[in-house]
Amino acid sequence: MIAVSLSTLRQEFAVDVATVTWVISVFYLTSAVLQPLMGRLADEYGARRVFAAGMAITILAGALGPFAATFGWLLAVRILLGIGTATTFPAAAAMLRAIAARSGGSAPKMIGRIQLIDTSAAAVGPVVGGVLIVFGGWQAIFWINIPLAAIALVWTHLLVPRDAPRPRTPLRTVLRDADVPGILLFVVTIVALLVFLLDLTADPNWLLVPVVLAAGALFAWRELRASTPFIDLRLLAENGALIRVYVVFILANLVFYSALFGIPQYLEDHASYRTDVIGLLLLPLAAFNALVTPWAEKLIDRRGLRAASVIGAVALAISTLSLLVLGISTAPLVILAVTAIIGIPYVLVLISITQSLYVAAPPDQEGQAAGLFQTARSLGCIGSTVVVGLSFAGGTSPVDWMLLAAITGALGVLYLLVVVLWRTRRPAAPGAAAASATP
Known part of the structure; x- marks a missing residue:
């Protein structure tokens, strides 16, 4: 939702493009710092408890955000929101083994779908955010977090199994070891x-x-x-497959979020689209998820993660070239086509990378590995704000957009090269699933 509010926030708080991107950067920097810690807390105290605490903090951030009188206050609320939402992915990942064992489902597929929902929300967010901003002002994108987090709390209480009993470690010990x-x-x-x-x-x-x-x-x-x-460099050094997962995830998010954060500002400033219309035009970034996901999972089952990863990388690299078209035309049908062309291959990329995480991560360190996975995502998002900030430093004209599109295209090619050329040994992990796939 913050993606379509950047131009509105620039005007509200009288800041430039580079400065307003800090509302994104501080959120993802907070996530990058806290997600590994939240993974450890989920392993130590129970994923259900950690998730519920995060949602309570999210409700608090939603209540404070609308009253931000200064840009500094706004940044502080975004940090608080980052603290609350940093719990979600590590806690969910830590719960999946028990859920999969009880239901007979596949934990890698479940984690892939969670990540897919995460990205779908990021793509649907501009639609919701655009409507909220038009009818309720920028404050509404904070208010909406209160009912959303409350619903999450209720469903967690009703549907998620209670955390298994475990030895209680004093919080001061955890913080000392943080x-x-x-x-x-x-x-x-x-x-x-x-x-x-x-x-x-x-x-x-x-x-x-x-x-x-x-x-x-x-x-x-x-x-x-x-x-x-904080980041176990020795663990990474001993697991080249895990390093590769994190690197390609950073690059994939650099590509996706450079488009997601750049397109709304360009359309609002240059083409004078209303915020709610921009949100609708970005919808194809997620609209094909439901159609592509079953096909992507079947492709992985039949051809393996390696083949699916390469196919997704080739498609994503080619799709970034479509961004150049927006420098020539910003007609609605053109925008819809470009966002669809970017969104379709990204679904395959996302599912491939996320399943690769479960293959590469040691079974007894999945919470920590999932936290680092989201840290990689956060670093990619932070990097995308740099791409947008540098590209739009002189304005948001078609020339500036072409620069952003060219940089994003170069990142897409780099992602393809890393996927194709960086081969790793299969991680030594028990179980046929880990031994039968190479991330």
Whole structure:
């Protein structure tokens, strides 16, 4: 929903394109920092409890957001919202093994569908957000989180099995083991890099470069020595397949969210479309999910993850070329066609990557691996704000759009090259499912 509100927020709080993208960046930076921790909390205290706590925080953010009087207040509420929603994917992933064992379903397929719902919501969000903004102002995109989170709480209470009994670990112990120094170094590295990149076309602060390098080096040093690191670099070093999953997920989200965050601003500023109309024009990004998902799952079952991943990568790389068409025409049918062309292959890409996570992740560390998976998604989303901010630094004219489309196309080609050229050994994991597929 925030995607179609960027132009409205720019006018409401009198900020430029690069500045308004921080409402996206702080949300995903919060998610990137907290999702691995939430995965550990879900493993330690129970996924159901952690999910419910996150929804309560989301309700609080929804209540505070509409009263934001300054841009700083708005950013603070977005951080709070990031804290609440950071619980959802790791907690869900941690519950799936028990659910699959009871129902006889496939945990990899379930996690793929959860991720698909997540992305579908991101694509349907502009439709809902556009209507809410037109009829209720930007404040409505915060109010709506209250009933949504409340519904999630009720259904979780009614349908999700209670957490299994487990030894209680004091919260102070968990926080002590949360690697706060590592988290802080990670935040400093990402924020310094973001500030530098967003100012690159105007007045770049070159002093931030040594800050990024030093903080990044200290982060790596800390993580290799911490007993419970924020990001377990040793675990990643020993599992090339897992690293590959995270890298391709970052690149795929760079492509998808550069389009999702760029198209609404371009259409509203250049083509003067109403916000609710823009939301409808973005609907094809998700409209084909229901049709493509069964086909994608059958393709994976018959041809394997490797073949499906390559097919999806080729299709996504080719589809990014369609973005260039919007620099020539912004007619409604053209926009609908372009968003459909991007959305269809992304469904296959998403399902392939998500199932690859379950193949590559150690069974006893699925919560942590799922948290890092969402951290990868967050880093891709943060990177997309840099792409949009740099491309639109001089305005939102067709020339500026062509720059964004060219960068997105280059990222699509890079994604294809990584998928095709980066081969990994099958992870050593018990069970025929893990041994029979290569991510």
